[in-house]
Amino acid sequence: MKTKQYKSLLEVKDLQTYFKTDAGIVKAVDGISFDLNEGETLGIVGESGCGKSVTNLSIMRLIQSPPGKIVGGEIFFEGLDILKLPENELRKIRGNEISMIFQDPMTSLNPFLKISTQMVETIRLHQKMSHKEALAKSIQMLQLVGIPVAEEKIYYYPHQFSGGMRQRVMIAMALSCEAKILIADEPTTALDVTIQAQILDLIVELTKKMNTAVILITHDLGVVAGMCDNVCVMYAGKIVEKAKTMELYKNPAHPYTEGLIKSVPRLDRAHKGRLFSIEGQPPNVIDLPDCCPFHPRCHKVMDVCQHHYPPTKDLGDQHEVACWLYVDEKEFPND
Amino acid sequence: MTNDKPLLEVVDLKQHFPIEAGFIIKRQIGTVRAVDGISFEVREGETLGIVGESGCGKSTTVRSISQLYKPTSGSVTFDGIDMINASKDQLLDARKNMQMIFQDPYASLNPRMTVRTIISEPLEIYRKRGMLDESFTKEAIEERVEDLMERVGLSRFFKNRYPHEFSGGQRQRIGIARALALNPKMILADEPVSALDVSIQSQILNLLHDLQDEYGLTYMFIAHDLAVIEYISTRIAVMYLGKIMEISRSRDLYKNPLHPYTQALLSAAPIPDPVVEKKRQRIILSGDVPSPDVEREGCYFYDRCKYRMEKCKSNIPPMKEMDKEHEVACWLYE
Numbered sequence: 001m002k003t004k005q006y007k008s009l010l011e012v013k014d015l016q017t018y019f020k021t022d023a024g025i026v027k028a029v030d031g032i033s034f035d036l037n038e039g040e041t042l043g044i045v046g047e048s049g050c051g052k053s054v055t056n057l058s059i060m061r062l063i064q065s066p067p068g069k070i071v072g073g074e075i076f077f078e079g080l081d082i083l084k085l086p087e088n089e090l091r092k093i094r095g096n097e098i099s100m101i102f103q104d105p106m107t108s109l110n111p112f113l114k115i116s117t118q119m120v121e122t123i124r125l126h127q128k129m130s131h132k133e134a135l136a137k138s139i140q141m142l143q144l145v146g147i148p149v150a151e152e153k154i155y156y157y158p159h160q161f162s163g164g165m166r167q168r169v170m171i172a173m174a175l176s177c178e179a180k181i182l183i184a185d186e187p188t189t190a191l192d193v194t195i196q197a198q199i200l201d202l203i204v205e206l207t208k209k210m211n212t213a214v215i216l217i218t219h220d221l222g223v224v225a226g227m228c229d230n231v232c233v234m235y236a237g238k239i240v241e242k243a244k245t246m247e248l249y250k251n252p253a254h255p256y257t258e259g260l261i262k263s264v265p266r267l268d269r270a271h272k273g274r275l276f277s278i279e280g281q282p283p284n285v286i287d288l289p290d291c292c293p294f295h296p297r298c299h300k301v302m303d304v305c306q307h308h309y310p311p312t313k314d315l316g317d318q319h320e321v322a323c324w325l326y327v328d329e330k331e332f333p334n335d
Numbered sequence: 336m337t338n339d340k341p342l343l344e345v346v347d348l349k350q351h352f353p354i355e356a357g358f359i360i361k362r363q364i365g366t367v368r369a370v371d372g373i374s375f376e377v378r379e380g381e382t383l384g385i386v387g388e389s390g391c392g393k394s395t396t397v398r399s400i401s402q403l404y405k406p407t408s409g410s411v412t413f414d415g416i417d418m419i420n421a422s423k424d425q426l427l428d429a430r431k432n433m434q435m436i437f438q439d440p441y442a443s444l445n446p447r448m449t450v451r452t453i454i455s456e457p458l459e460i461y462r463k464r465g466m467l468d469e470s471f472t473k474e475a476i477e478e479r480v481e482d483l484m485e486r487v488g489l490s491r492f493f494k495n496r497y498p499h500e501f502s503g504g505q506r507q508r509i510g511i512a513r514a515l516a517l518n519p520k521m522i523l524a525d526e527p528v529s530a531l532d533v534s535i536q537s538q539i540l541n542l543l544h545d546l547q548d549e550y551g552l553t554y555m556f557i558a559h560d561l562a563v564i565e566y567i568s569t570r571i572a573v574m575y576l577g578k579i580m581e582i583s584r585s586r587d588l589y590k591n592p593l594h595p596y597t598q599a600l601l602s603a604a605p606i607p608d609p610v611v612e613k614k615r616q617r618i619i620l621s622g623d624v625p626s627p628d629v630e631r632e633g634c635y636f637y638d639r640c641k642y643r644m645e646k647c648k649s650n651i652p653p654m655k656e657m658d659k660e661h662e663v664a665c666w667l668y669e
Contacts, residue, residue: 221607
C-alpha cells in the first residue's frame with residue numbers, strides 16, 4: 001500500500017461528483033478542496049442542493065452508482081487515497097475510522113432490530129471482541145451519551161426512543177469504534193432547540209475527549225458559529241469561501257456569505273424594518289454555464305461574473321474566496 | 336398601526352383528543368391534552384407570535400381557533416363572532432376574514448390544480464354562495480388572481496402552471512396569495528418559513544412584513560425559530576405542553592425572560608455570531624418534553640425546571656401580570 005507522509009488527517013482535492021439524469025448532468029459537487037486536521041471541527045454551510053451532503057457521501061464513497069459517480073479528484077485519509085481503495089480495505093475505514101451521523105435518526109436506525117443488535121454488530125465488525133465484550137462496550141457508550149438506565153434501554157427498539165434520544169444512540173454508535181473523523185450531516189435539524197443544544201454540547205464534549213475531528217454539515221449559521229473552528233461556504237457545488245469562523249463572520253468576503261449572514265434575523269439585536277435578502281432562487285445545477293453561479297442573485301455583480309468562473313484568491317490567514325471582486329482587474333480574462 | 340381593540344379573544348381554550356383502543360368497538364383509554372386551557376387576545380394590526388417546541392400545541396391552537404378542530408371547551412371570539420357556537424353561515428362569514436398559511440408548501444397545495452384555480456378557489460366558493468360583492472364576475476376574479484400573483488412576487492404568466500413547477504419559496508408565495516384572496520383581516524400562519532432555506536426565508540418574511548403594512552393585516556404567527564418569531568412579532572406567547580408560560584412584548588422577551596422555560600429556550604437558540612456564541616452561558620434542560628396524555632396538578636414544566644419548589648408540584652401557577660404587557664405563569668414571581 002502506498003502511504004505518503006500526510007500533513008492533514010483528511011485532504012480533499014478537486015473532488016467532482018456528478019449525477020447523470022434524464023435532464024442532463026448534475027454537477028452536484030464540482031471541484032472542491034479542503035483539509036481537515038486532527039481534532040478540528042470544520043463546518044460546511046450552504047442551502048439545500050448546494051452539494052454539502054454529496055461531498056460527505058463522496059468521502060465515505062457512499063454515492064449510489066448509477067446515477068452518481070465520482071468523476072475526478074482525490075481524497076486522502078491519513079495519506080491513503082480513499083477513492084482508489086478496494087471495497088474490503090474501504091470497509092476498514094468506513095464506520096471505523098470515519099463514521100457518520102445522519103439528519104434523521106429514525107431512518108438511519110433499523111426499526112426491526114434492537115439497539116443492542118445494531119450496536120454490537122457495528123463494534124464486532126471492526127474490532128476483535130466477543131459478543132459479551134461488545135455488549136458491555138455498547139452499554140458503556142450509551143452511558144457516555146447520557147442515556148439513563150442504559151443496561152435496560154439497550155434492549156429497546158428505535159421507536160421506543162424520542163428523537164433526541166435516537167440521535168444520542170446514533171452518536172454512541174458512530175463513536176463506538178473511536179473514529180478519527182465524525183461526519184455529522186445536519187445532526188440537529190430535525191430536533192427542537194432545547195434538544196439541539198443538548199446534542200451539540202454532547203458532540204463537542206465527546207469529540208474533545210476523544211480528539212475526533214468533526215465535519216459538521218448544516219444550514220444553520222448559528223450552529224456553525226458556536227461549534228466550528230473553520231467554515232466552508234458552498235454554493236451550487238463549489239466552495240465559494242473558506243475561512244476561520246471568527247474571520248468569516250467578522251469579514252465575510254463573498255457577497256453570498258455576506259447575504260446569508262445578514263439575512264438571518266438575530267435574537268440579540270433590536271431590528272425593525274426589512275431584512276436583508278438575497279433575491280431570486282438558487283440555481284439549477286444541471287448544465288450550469290461556466291460563469292459565477294451566484295451572479296444572477298449577487299448585489300455586487302460585474303460584467304466579468306457573467307462569463308467566467310472566478311479563481312480562488314487567498315486573502316491571507318487561511319481566508320480564501322472565489323469571487324471576481326478580489327481579483328485584480330489586470331487579471332480579468334479578455335474576450 | 337396597532338390599536339388596543341382585540342380582534343381575536345381566546346379564553347380558557349382546551350383541545351383534547353381521545354386515545355382510542357379496540358378494533359370494532361372503540362373505547363377511549365385516555366386523552367391527549369394538546370391545548371390545555373390557554374387565554375390570550377390578538378389586537379388589530381399586531382402580530383402575535385407563538386413559539387414552543389414540537390408537541391407544545393401551537394399548531395393545534397390555530398386550528399382550534401379557525402374551527403378546523405372543534406374545541407373541547409373555552410371560547411373563541413373573532414371580530415365579535417362567537418366562533419364555537421356560530422352557525423354554519425356565520426362561520427363561513429367569519430372565515431372570510433380569517434385565513435391560514437401552512438407550513439409545508441408541498442402538502443398544502445393541490446397538485447392537480449393550476450395556480451389560477453388554487454388562488455381563485457376561495458373567491459369561487461364565496462361567489463357561488465353569493466357572499467361576495469356583486470361586482471365579482473368571472474373576469475374580476477381573473478384580474479384579482481393576477482394582481483395577487485404580482486403582489487406576492489410571482490409573474491402573472493405562471494397562472495396556468497401546476498405547483499410542482501415551482502420551488503418551495505414560490506409555492507409558499509402561492510399559499511400567501513390564496514390566503515390574501517378574500518381580503519382577510521387576519522392571517523394565521525403556521526410555521527410558514529420553517530421549511531425554507533435561509534435566503535428564501537428572509538424573502539418571505541419581508542413579504543409578510545410588507546403585506547401587513549399595506550393591508551393592515553393582523554397576524555398570528557407560529558414558529559419554533561426564536562429569532563424569526565422575535566423579528567416578526569409585536570408580542571410573543573411561549574407555549575409548553577399545551578399551556579402558555581409567558582406572554583411579553585417581543586423586544587422585552589430576549590432582554591428579560593422571566594419563566595425558567597423561556598430562559599432555557601432563549602439560551603438554547605444559537606446566535607449566528609461566534610464572538611457572542613462563544614461567550615454565552617447555556618442553560619441546558621435535561622430530559623425530553625413529557626407526554627401530554629396525563630392530567631397535571633402542578634406546573635406543567637415541573638419535571639424539567641431547575642427552580643422547582645414544593646408549591647409547584649401540586650398547584651398550577653396562574654398567569655400573573657408583571658407589567659402592562661408582560662405576563663408569566665410561574666410561582667417564582669408570586
